Amino acid sequence: xxxxxxxxxxxxxPALAAVCDDIGSAADFLxxxxxxxxxxxxxxxxxxxxxx
Numbered sequence: 001x002x003x004x005x006x007x008x009x010x011x012x013x014p015a016l017a018a019v020c021d022d023i024g025s026a027a028d029f030l031x032x033x034x035x036x037x038x039x040x041x042x043x044x045x046x047x048x049x050x051x052x
Contacts, residue, residue, distance in 0.1 A: 002026060007033035013042035016049050 004027035009016050023030070032050070037043045 001028045003029045003031060005031045005033055008035045009046055010035055010038045011040035011043040011046055013040070013045035013049060016046050020049060 004023045006016075006019055009032070036046065036050075
């Protein structure tokens with residue numbers, strides 16, 4: 001099983017989208033270590049990306 005771990009997203013949807021594109025289907029499971037929201041104004045977009 002391959003696990004991808006991301007952290008310190010802080011609501012940065014463009015960066016999260018780039019990371020998700022890089023990971024693609026290479027990981028079986030995606031974990032967030034925290035700091036998902038804050039600093040950037042794209043929290044809702046990040047949630048949509050995370051759930052897709």
